[in-house]
Amino acid sequence: xxxxxxxxxxxxxxxxxxxxxxxxxxxxxxxxxxxxxxxxxxxxxxxxxxxxxxxxxxxxxxxxxxxxxxxxxxxxxxxxxxxxxxxxxxxxxxxxxxxxxxxxxxxxxxxxxxxxxxxxxxxxxxxxxxxxxxxxxxxxxxxxxx
Amino acid sequence: xxxxxxxxxxxxxxxxxxxxxxxxxxxxxxxxxxxxxxxxxxxxxxxxxxxxxxxxxxxxxxxxxxxxxxxxxxxxxxxxxxxxxxxxxxxxxxxxxxxxxxxxxxxxxxxxxxxxxxxxxxxxxxxxxxxxxxxxxxxxxxxxxxxxxxxxxxxxxxxxxxxxxxxxxxxxxxxxxxxxxxxxxxxxxxxxxxxxxxxxxxxxxxxxxxxxxxxxxxx
Numbered sequence: 112x113x114x115x116x117x118x119x120x121x122x123x124x125x126x127x128x129x130x131x132x133x134x135x136x137x138x139x140x141x142x143x144x145x146x147x148x149x150x151x152x153x154x155x156x157x158x159x160x161x162x163x164x165x166x167x168x169x170x171x172x173x174x175x176x177x178x179x180x181x182x183x184x185x186x187x188x189x190x191x192x193x194x195x196x197x198x199x200x201x202x203x204x205x206x207x208x209x210x211x212x213x214x215x216x217x218x219x220x221x222x223x224x225x226x227x228x229x230x231x232x233x234x235x236x237x238x239x240x241x242x243x244x245x246x247x248x249x250x251x252x253x254x255x256x257x
Numbered sequence: 258x259x260x261x262x263x264x265x266x267x268x269x270x271x272x273x274x275x276x277x278x279x280x281x282x283x284x285x286x287x288x289x290x291x292x293x294x295x296x297x298x299x300x301x302x303x304x305x306x307x308x309x310x311x312x313x314x315x316x317x318x319x320x321x322x323x324x325x326x327x328x329x330x331x332x333x334x335x336x337x338x339x340x341x342x343x344x345x346x347x348x349x350x351x352x353x354x355x356x357x358x359x360x361x362x363x364x365x366x367x368x369x370x371x372x373x374x375x376x377x378x379x380x381x382x383x384x385x386x387x388x389x390x391x392x393x394x395x396x397x398x399x400x401x402x403x404x405x406x407x408x409x410x411x412x413x414x415x416x417x418x419x420x421x422x423x424x425x426x427x428x429x430x431x432x433x434x435x436x437x438x439x440x441x442x443x444x445x446x447x448x449x450x451x452x453x454x455x456x457x458x459x460x461x462x463x464x465x466x467x468x469x470x471x472x473x474x475x476x
Contacts, residue, residue, distance in 0.1 A: 149388075192427055193423075195468070225423055
């Protein structure tokens with residue numbers, strides 16, 4: 112089993128040297144780095160980029176790393192997942208005409224952890240926005256005062 | 258203090274879940290935590306996540322599905338990492354925000370527990386935890402993907418954030434289920450694609466994977 116047969120993929124495989132502006136070609140490895148860290152965080156074996164650090168003596172660890180075919184498969188699965196998710200959200204949003212975050216939340220209604228996580232992320236985003244606004248206002252005041 | 262706050266915020270996204278916003282969905286990790294740690298160490302760090310507009314590796318995901326014994330495997334443990342210098346430097350760009358109040362300060366009980374757990378981490382556990390909290394999908398990449406799926410150019414920032422969060426949790430479910438599959442088959446080492454496929458199949462059966470009502474014809 113070679114790595115190119117990993118998982119369901121809805122788009123033709125574009126070489127990574129091709130430009131990514133076309134929306135129909137999907138670059139391989141778009142999420143590769145992120146996925147590697149994520150997989151390590153969730154329980155896979157030690158990460159390639161970490162082993163370098165580790166071998167430098169920061170931490171003592173095993174030297175295995177997530178297999179590239181596993182990462183590729185995960186990426187395919189995640190992209191398909193997000194695609195299906197968005198399509199389903201668009202179905203609910205079609206009456207409204209616009210796609211809103213509420214559509215995602217509606218889709219997640221059965222999955223409590225995800226739902227809570229989403230609401231948490233959104234509320235935190237709001238808070239940060241407020242905080243940033245307040246900060247900007249203060250900065251302006253300082254600037255004008257000087 | 259600003260820097261610290263931001264850093265902590267960005268690394269404690271998951272904390273909120275454990276602290277109380279997830280009370281209704283008490284998942285195995287939470288249970289494991291409560292059992293394993295004495296309930297008394299205020300985690301002042303936990304400010305609850307932040308969703309920055311930068312590509313920040315911390316759209317966090319709380320491990321949802323599998324009850325993979327958290328104590329034994331030092332794997333997915335949500336408590337916040339203490340401020341490490343390297344992390345603070347990475348968070349520099351996010352430090353222009355002034356924080357009003359810390360959202361999670363309302364539950365010192367949970368924070369205490371978290372702190373207790375955190376303090377007992379081995380180095381490996383800590384690094385894994387840090388990876389867990391800091392990892393996330395790049396907002397730019399996710400936005401590109403969303404744009405290509407919807408065909409519309411206007412994807413709001415919160416939508417990217419939500420999508421990244423959901424995707425990260427999904428990855429978590431997959432990896433954890435794959436680990437479970439591995440223990441069932443008594444295999445060790447890195448996770449292999451066959452495990453992921455089996456995990457994916459199981460998640461499909463559980464209904465956690467959105468299925469299209471019309472099958473995809475031309476892949």
